[in-house]
Amino acid sequence: WQEPVGEGVVVLRRFARNTAPDLMQAIGEVASKAPFRHMVTPGGHSMSAAMTCAGELGWVTDRSGYRYQSTDPESGLLWPEIPESFKELARNAAEAAGYRGFVPDACLINRYQRGARMGLHQDKDEQDFSWPIVSVSLGLPITFQFGGPRRSDKPLKIPLEHGDVVVWGGPARLFYHGVLTLKAGHHPLTGSCRYNLTFRRAG
Ligand code: MD3
Numbered sequence: 001w002q003e004p005v006g007e008g009v010v011v012l013r014r015f016a017r018n019t020a021p022d023l024m025q026a027i028g029e030v031a032s033k034a035p036f037r038h039m040v041t042p043g044g045h046s047m048s049a050a051m052t053c054a055g056e057l058g059w060v061t062d063r064s065g066y067r068y069q070s071t072d073p074e075s076g077l078l079w080p081e082i083p084e085s086f087k088e089l090a091r092n093a094a095e096a097a098g099y100r101g102f103v104p105d106a107c108l109i110n111r112y113q114r115g116a117r118m119g120l121h122q123d124k125d126e127q128d129f130s131w132p133i134v135s136v137s138l139g140l141p142i143t144f145q146f147g148g149p150r151r152s153d154k155p156l157k158i159p160l161e162h163g164d165v166v167v168w169g170g171p172a173r174l175f176y177h178g179v180l181t182l183k184a185g186h187h188p189l190t191g192s193c194r195y196n197l198t199f200r201r202a203g
């Protein structure tokens with residue numbers, strides 16, 4: 001599936017494999033300041049993936065809705081800065097996909113444990129959809145679902161594995177997507193977890 005995922009999608013298989021240990025270390029540093037938590041959706045459900053953020057803006061959800069904000073609602077403090085190793089990877093991946101000068105202001109970090117999933121959704125809380133979203137998968141594999149511009153569009157199933165980086169731009173930027181339930185397993189770097197980083201220009 002290296003090529004035909006869709007217009008605007010660039011798959012960089014294993015692109016982050018060598019830097020993955022550094023990325024995991026940096027995830028630990030972010031999480032020491034802004035711990036992983038299960039946020040609540042506007043509908044009142046707790047998300048099965050645990051999340052934290054880094055950057056000038058972080059994505060949050062609670063009973064009042066989805067939004068980006070500069071502070072962690074748990075602590076009231078600014079989100080931790082995006083680690084240099086993250087920024088460099090995001091810039092290099094975006095450049096490989098044809099986007100020069102990608103400087104993310106938001107990094108959402110998702111942590112999946114056995115049974116966690118993410119239903120089909122669009123990422124549309126950002127200001128400018130001309131910038132791509134860069135995603136990085138670490139640890140256990142998962143099945144990603146990639147739909148179309150309508151929720152009813154039948155999604156393609158795509159395996160995402162350790163070190164895979166995908167740049168989602170062009171029309172794909174607003175397509176529905178999600179991940180199926182994480183199966184139990186063990187990964188030498190991440191243990192029983194899968195982590196996903198998404199780099200965004202939110203503001
Ligand atoms: C396609 N995360 O954080 S990563 C999310 O595995 C999110 O944690 C999933 O969807 C995860 O919003 C999927 C791949 C991904 C991320 C953002 C996209 C695909 C995307 C935005 C637009 C289109």
Ligand code: FE
Pocket residue numbers: 121122123177
């Ligand atoms: Fe998403």
